[in-house]
Amino acid sequence: MDIFQKCFAFDRAMIAKKEGYYPYFSPISFNKHGRSIIGNREVIMIGSNNYLGLTDNLRVIAVAKDAIDVYGSSCSGSRFLNGNLDLHLELEEKLAKFMNKEAALVFSTGYQTNLGTISALVGRNDIVIIDKDAHASIVDGCRLSFGDLKRYKHNDLDDLRRVMQSCEEDKGKLVVTDGVFSMGGDLAPLPEIVKICKEYSARLMVDDAHSIGVMGKNGRGTAEHFDVENDVDIIMCTFSKSFAGLGGFIVGSKQVVEYIQHVSRPLIFSASMPPAVVATVLKTLEIIINEPERREKLWNISNFMLDGFKSLGFNTGNSVTPIIPIEIGEDMDCFYFWHDLYKAGVFANAVISPAVQQGQAMIRTSYMATHEKSDMEKVLEIFADIGKKKGIIH
Ligand SMILES: Cc1ncc(COP(=O)(O)O)c(C=O)c1O
Incomplete structure (x- = not known):
């Protein structure tokens, strides 16, 4: 054959x-x-995710050009080794501050951010629980992990509860949901999901690819919109939408982020975000905060x-x-x-x-x-x- x-x-x-x-x-x-x-x-x-229209903003374009002059066109390697710019660190520091979380970690694409975060966290004895309409990168992150994958009907809290009840108590549990669903444009009911996670001692990760810069009084996404920022353990976002770049990030507690940074294969075995893109995102973050x-x-x-x-x-x-x-x-x-x-x-x-x-x-x-x-x-x-x-x- x-x-x-x-x-x-x-x-x-x-x-x-x-x-x-x-x-x-x-x-x-x-x-x-x-x-x-x-x-x-x-x-x-009307088919773009350039929500804030910043891809052709002149200030954004100018900093991208300047970064190429200083750092060149590519990092030519992984952040783990030769591809870690001071700009990456500056961006992580500013993202953590903006999102009111202890630490941030940036990846080269949003897709890799989900792949690298979920697969790092969900080990052999763990269970990852996701919405049936979860973005493909969430599904693929689960597939790359060694844990069990369970799915609940889209935004169906009774079904989420049923799935939680079927999980062994001694296993680690991570619930992952999109904040805004990328096809339907509907919201996950985060306050209720937070409640169920607490009841079953599960950690919660929210993919806010379509929400940061868009939702919440300060643009911090669905967790801010629903006033549950302290109850979401990890918030993920991509830079390819409101941030007018390419790449992605997670924010969470320092120890969790540091662990992911040192075991995540999609982070370690892939070249880092190029200088022009990091500079772009630093500028668009500033614009999201100030405008x-x-x-x-x-x-x-x-x-x-x-x-x-x-x-x-x-x-x-x-x-x-x-x-x-x-x-x-x-x-x-x-x-x-x-x-x-x-x-x-x-x-x-x-x-x-x-x-x-x-x-x-x-x-x-x-x-x-x-x-x-x-x-x-x-x-x-x-x-x-x-x-x-x-x-x-x-
Ligand atoms: C909800 C969601 N998560 C993750 C991603 C992946 O992001 P990127 O395309 O920037 O790699 C996307 C983009 O399509 C998305 O819509």
């Missing part, structure tokens, strides 16, 4: 490309202020869009954040909807199974503080047209 046989038999992507509705790996040649050029077409970008008006603008745009979609009759699920899913149904209908949007000058994301359940394919939209209101009105008009044409709204 040729191990490549599965590749030769794989034709789904090729068929979609030939028929002209392939929505993935789109070549972007320009990005600025919520607009992009994709395949020679200028589009309004709350950007968060306010993001929420104004997001609430405008959520109200707009709802009043047109679209199903936006349980979203209460700048991630607004538009439920379409079947995968093929979603591809065709995506294609019509693109042709009309709007770029969003087509999300099909297994990222969501079969029959619940969606167009995932997300918003930026730098989106123009006139562009957003245009997006709503285009959605209304296509939605009516396709019989999704009436």
Whole structure:
């Protein structure tokens, strides 16, 4: 049996490309202020996680360029050995201070942050308990660990309790949940999850990839939003969204962070965040702290869009954040909807199974503080047209 046989038999992507509705790996040649050029077409970008619109901020770009002048383009190694810049340490110190936790640790991607944190903590005699809709990087972190993995139904507290009851008392337990779910844009009920964790002596880790810079009075994420910051043991975030960079971090107690730092394979056996990106994140952290008006603008745009979609009759699920899913149904209908949007000058994301359940394919939209209101009105008009044409709204 040729191990490549599965590749030769794989034709789904090729068929979609030939028929002209392939929505993935789109070549972007320009990005600025919520607009992009994709395949020679200028589009309004509502498929990005650049929530605060900082990727093209001139102050951010300037510090990234300066860092390259001083440190070069790459760290050329792991933080463990030759790739640990004073900038990485400065960033960790400032993140810990911002998040009101003892210590922080930065990784080269958000994906690696979950991989490296969960696999370091969950050993042979431990159990990790996650939501059924947990992000893939959480699932993969569990797979990389040697412990048992248990899952509970999405945001279902009774089911979480049932799973907790099935865990042996003498085993270490870690519950991991997204703070904001990346596809549905809904929130985990953190106060209730905290309560259950305490009852069963489990530790709690929250992936706040979509929340830091976005949620909470000071932008510290869902734990701040729900006023449970002292009850969440580890908060994780990525730098690829509000922070306009690449990488990720955890914050927690000093001893736990120090342990992870010395045993986490995705941290130790991978090169560190490059200088320009660390400098970028240092600047965007400063902006997140000092310019709350950007968060306010993001929420104004997001609430405008959520109200707009709802009043047109679209199903936006349980979203209460700048991630607004538009439920379409079947995968093929979603591809065709995506294609019509693109042709009309709007770029969003087509999300099909297994990222969501079969029959619940969606167009995932997300918003930026730098989106123009006139562009957003245009997006709503285009959605209304296509939605009516396709019989999704009436
Ligand atoms: C909830 C969540 N966690 C982790 C990640 C991984 O982050 P990154 O893409 O920055 O590696 C993502 C990004 O898609 C995410 O949405």
